[in-house]
Amino acid sequence: MQKLDRYVPFFIFLANLYFLPVSISILMHDGGPHKVSYYILPFSLIINLFILPAFIVMFSKNNSQKKYVQMNRAGFWTIIILVSLGVISVYI
Numbered sequence: 028m029q030k031l032d033r034y035v036p037f038f039i040f041l042a043n044l045y046f047l048p049v050s051i052s053i054l055m056h057d058g059g060p061h062k063v064s065y066y067i068l069p070f071s072l073i074i075n076l077f078i079l080p081a082f083i084v085m086f087s088k089n090n091s092q093k094k095y096v097q098m099n100r101a102g103f104w105t106i107i108i109l110v111s112l113g114v115i116s117v118y119i
């Protein structure tokens with residue numbers, strides 16, 4: 028399980044490569060012409076919050092920080108669920 032715990036923060040970084048610019052763009056452009064993008068912003072910000080424990084786990088010398096590893100696992104499953112619900116909602 029420890030080997031998998033090293034890949035979870037990397038996945039969170041990859042997800043934030045997309046969602047961090049999306050959040051910034053929504054905030055900078057005031058939600059778009061009809062303010063519809065504000066509906067996406069809470070979900071995007073939730074995903075962005077998980078980058079902090081990912082940084083701590085990836086760049087710390089002590090890998091026994093169980094609370095951050097658990098936060099990364101929760102973030103991993105939250106990202107999976109939110110992205111899959113977003114994809115499903117597009118096709119329904």
